[in-house]
Amino acid sequence: MAISRKVKNALNGASWVRRMFEEGEELKRIYGEENVYDFSLGNPNLEPPSSLKKALKDLAEHPITGMHRYMPNNGYSETRKAIAEYLKEESGLPFNEKHVVMTVGAAGGLNVILKALLDEGDEVIVPYPYFMEFKSYIENFGGEIRLVETNHDFSLNLSEIEKAIQAKTKAILINSPNNPTGVVYDHACIEKLGDLLKKKSKELGKNLHLITDEAYRRIVFDQIHLPIVFRFYPHTIRVTSHSKDLSLPGERIGYVAVSPLCEDVDEMMAAIVFANRTLGFVNAPALMQRLVAPLQRNSVNVREYEEKRDLFYHALTSFGYEVVKPQGAFYLFPKAPIEDDVALVKELQSKRILTVPGRGFGKPGHFRIAYAVDKKVIEGSLPGFKEVAEKYRV
Amino acid sequence: MAISRKVKNALNGASWVRRMFEEGEELKRIYGEENVYDFSLGNPNLEPPSSLKKALKDLAEHPITGMHRYMPNNGYSETRKAIAEYLKEESGLPFNEKHVVMTVGAAGGLNVILKALLDEGDEVIVPYPYFMEFKSYIENFGGEIRLVETNHDFSLNLSEIEKAIQAKTKAILINSPNNPTGVVYDHACIEKLGDLLKKKSKELGKNLHLITDEAYRRIVFDQIHLPIVFRFYPHTIRVTSHSKDLSLPGERIGYVAVSPLCEDVDEMMAAIVFANRTLGFVNAPALMQRLVAPLQRNSVNVREYEEKRDLFYHALTSFGYEVVKPQGAFYLFPKAPIEDDVALVKELQSKRILTVPGRGFGKPGHFRIAYAVDKKVIEGSLPGFKEVAEKYRV
Numbered sequence: 001m002a003i004s005r006k007v008k009n010a011l012n013g014a015s016w017v018r019r020m021f022e023e024g025e026e027l028k029r030i031y032g033e034e035n036v037y038d039f040s041l042g043n044p045n046l047e048p049p050s051s052l053k054k055a056l057k058d059l060a061e062h063p064i065t066g067m068h069r070y071m072p073n074n075g076y077s078e079t080r081k082a083i084a085e086y087l088k089e090e091s092g093l094p095f096n097e098k099h100v101v102m103t104v105g106a107a108g109g110l111n112v113i114l115k116a117l118l119d120e121g122d123e124v125i126v127p128y129p130y131f132m133e134f135k136s137y138i139e140n141f142g143g144e145i146r147l148v149e150t151n152h153d154f155s156l157n158l159s160e161i162e163k164a165i166q167a168k169t170k171a172i173l174i175n176s177p178n179n180p181t182g183v184v185y186d187h188a189c190i191e192k193l194g195d196l197l198k199k200k201s202k203e204l205g206k207n208l209h210l211i212t213d214e215a216y217r218r219i220v221f222d223q224i225h226l227p228i229v230f231r232f233y234p235h236t237i238r239v240t241s242h243s244k245d246l247s248l249p250g251e252r253i254g255y256v257a258v259s260p261l262c263e264d265v266d267e268m269m270a271a272i273v274f275a276n277r278t279l280g281f282v283n284a285p286a287l288m289q290r291l292v293a294p295l296q297r298n299s300v301n302v303r304e305y306e307e308k309r310d311l312f313y314h315a316l317t318s319f320g321y322e323v324v325k326p327q328g329a330f331y332l333f334p335k336a337p338i339e340d341d342v343a344l345v346k347e348l349q350s351k352r353i354l355t356v357p358g359r360g361f362g363k364p365g366h367f368r369i370a371y372a373v374d375k376k377v378i379e380g381s382l383p384g385f386k387e388v389a390e391k392y393r394v
Numbered sequence: 395m396a397i398s399r400k401v402k403n404a405l406n407g408a409s410w411v412r413r414m415f416e417e418g419e420e421l422k423r424i425y426g427e428e429n430v431y432d433f434s435l436g437n438p439n440l441e442p443p444s445s446l447k448k449a450l451k452d453l454a455e456h457p458i459t460g461m462h463r464y465m466p467n468n469g470y471s472e473t474r475k476a477i478a479e480y481l482k483e484e485s486g487l488p489f490n491e492k493h494v495v496m497t498v499g500a501a502g503g504l505n506v507i508l509k510a511l512l513d514e515g516d517e518v519i520v521p522y523p524y525f526m527e528f529k530s531y532i533e534n535f536g537g538e539i540r541l542v543e544t545n546h547d548f549s550l551n552l553s554e555i556e557k558a559i560q561a562k563t564k565a566i567l568i569n570s571p572n573n574p575t576g577v578v579y580d581h582a583c584i585e586k587l588g589d590l591l592k593k594k595s596k597e598l599g600k601n602l603h604l605i606t607d608e609a610y611r612r613i614v615f616d617q618i619h620l621p622i623v624f625r626f627y628p629h630t631i632r633v634t635s636h637s638k639d640l641s642l643p644g645e646r647i648g649y650v651a652v653s654p655l656c657e658d659v660d661e662m663m664a665a666i667v668f669a670n671r672t673l674g675f676v677n678a679p680a681l682m683q684r685l686v687a688p689l690q691r692n693s694v695n696v697r698e699y700e701e702k703r704d705l706f707y708h709a710l711t712s713f714g715y716e717v718v719k720p721q722g723a724f725y726l727f728p729k730a731p732i733e734d735d736v737a738l739v740k741e742l743q744s745k746r747i748l749t750v751p752g753r754g755f756g757k758p759g760h761f762r763i764a765y766a767v768d769k770k771v772i773e774g775s776l777p778g779f780k781e782v783a784e785k786y787r788v
Contacts, residue, residue, distance in 0.1 A: 011668055053454075059454075060454035063447060068643070068644050107674035108498075109674070116397055117398055118398055119398050119400060140672065252498070263396050274405055280504060282501050282502075285679045287644075287681070
């Protein structure tokens with residue numbers, strides 16, 4: 001056989017998101033793109049803020065000599081300084097540029113962190129439903145994923161997490177605002193998690209790491225504030241990107257920041273930079289590093305996502321769907337009105353509506369709607385959602 | 395311990411290139427940047443061609459809606475089509491867009507290929523001296539590097555390669571024009587390699603893969619033509635980037651192309667795309683994919699590198715250094731006039747000249763000069779090189 005056995009096995013269990021995407025392409029060929037309501041992918045429909053567009057235009061008009069060359073593997077000092085300044089203000093902790101590594105998006109950042117941390121057999125705890133790529137990322141480095149249940153409202157179940165922590169546990173990976181549920185973990189929840197990790201670290205005689213994937217960190221609604229995880233636990237590593245806040249997912253620009261309070265923080269940074277280099281990322285794209293530096297406090301108009309959330313959530317609940325109201329990201333994760341989520345997704349497909357079955361996120365019996373689409377796509381889909389709800393008399 | 399044991403061990407044996415770079419920074423602090431002759435890093439000093447700058451300016455002025463969004467994991471269809479067209483013309487083989495995957499530079503591409511190919515214990519043959527990152531890339535996926543000697547002129551030693559091939563061999567990885575030697579493998583050499591791999595594949599009852607890293611493919615001198623490896627062996631995978639030909643190393647844009655004649659090419663492409671996604675690259679940077687598409691036949695003014703090669707090569711040989719004359723890339727790899735290459739590099743440092751010892755490329759007794767620098771840096775360094783040569787009476 002030509003390819004790796006491991007990869008061959010993984011290919012056989014192809015991602016649900018991808019499978020739905022492909023079936024959707026087929027539907028679009030048959031019915032025309034405008035007649036298909038595609039909620040399968042989380043691909044932001046908003047354009048980047050005008051400040052970014054302007055910065056790109058200025059730089060293209062007045063290029064700086066050497067602006068496309070290699071820079072240190074952790075990124076431009078200026079960009080890391082700007083981010084550290086922001087982190088310092090946000091957390092009150094003594095961040096400086098050495099605590100920040102620019103990465104090829106959050107996905108690149110997660111791989112880099114996991115390579116830096118994991119040895120064969122180390123476990124990483126992940127609450128589910130979850131973004132299933134996490135499993136691949138952890139297994140890339142010989143780690144094992146340990147899934148733990150969340151509460152009915154998809155908030156963290158601390159006692160499940162406590163039960164899961166044992167000698168092989170290296171880290172816990174949380175994602176808030178969450179993909180696929182849109183749920184945001186509140187201050188009390190993060191505080192309790194921090195306390196639990198402190199307690200368990202003491203018991204185990206080693207420091208557990210808290211990896212917080214905040215790719216959707218600026219997409220929050222109802223005027224809530226995302227808790228600053230750094231404040232609640234010293235061995236915290238944040239990974240995030242500008243894919244959603246600045247609508248740059250195709251450009252692969254993000255960063256990893258390690259708490260200045262983290263054990264052996266210098267060694268950790270060296271390990272992360274080493275992983276960034278040897279996994280072949282080398283450095284985050286140069287041009288984008290320069291553009292995002294001054295935009296750490298900017299974002300797309302989040303109210304647009306909030307309005308879509310409101311529209312969609314109210315419609316679906318009025319049709320009888322059971323939905324945890326999300327406070328962030330651009331996903332809804334309703335309960336399927338029948339047990340079989342794949343059958344439900346197929347039924348929605350018959351109405352030319354594309355969603356992803358919950359089992360694609362480790363949680364059968366639900367389905368994910370990615371609503372970073374034009375409002376008219378949402379509006380066009382509602383009769384179909386209603387018909388399906390009525391068929392199953394939710 | 396906080397970080398991975400594997401990574402900790404690797405950190406202890408930090409890269410020579412990096413070590414030299416850091417010592418160089420120290421020298422620059424002491425003597426001023428303009429008084430240090432830095433040949434430690436292969437960071438192209440030429441700016442991208444004006445066609446690229448213009449394309450960037452046009453796109454920034456007239457942005458296309460959605461141009462920063464996610465696209466399929468293998469990249470834009472338009473970009474892959476443009477590259478396939480070029481490959482088809484160059485090789486005479488029936489390439490189409492499905493045989494091309496856009497990657498985060500050649501380093502990203504190599505990691506993606508190796509993940510797609512390797513299982514634990516598989517061997518990859520690499521002729522040395524070699525770019526030492528290859529070892530990390532291979533080991534990232536449980537593979538083992540099998541180094542084979544080259545001839546005195548750094549050309550491939552086919553009988554050494556033949557001896558090294560055995561049941562565990564999965565692939566051979568060649569790099570021409572070569573880093574660190576600048577040597578280009580000629581047609582006869584590639585043809586013989588292709589024949590050898592066909593013979594050994596038959597004997598072993600499995601198809602060996604030929605991975606050809608052509609990051610420097612357009613930086614060739616003396617009007618030579620780089621052999622098109624695809625023509626000589628069906629199971630060939632090319633990885634390259636636009637870091638050197640378009641001077642975009644910081645932007646991380648390259649591609650992997652698999653021969654249409656490769657065994658199970660569809661499965662191979664699926665594996666490569668899967669690896670690109672799950673290693674966290676997701677896709678090559680969107681903006682750069684768009685910019686490089688129409689520039690497949692363009693490059694920086696290679697004559698500038700050739701002139702530097704001539705200047706440097708003639709000066710060093712006139713001082714008595716023994717140097718294989720390179721026909722590509724922007725490196726010279728002279729024999730050290732004393733046995734200890736680290737001592738020689740330190741001696742050069744005393745003249746404020748930064749180079750990298752040959753052991754950083756698996757070949758002690760030599761040293762690498764990266765001359766992608768301004769001409770005046772080369773000129774300024776020559777008296778120092780001369781003094782060192784005289785000291786050791788080469």
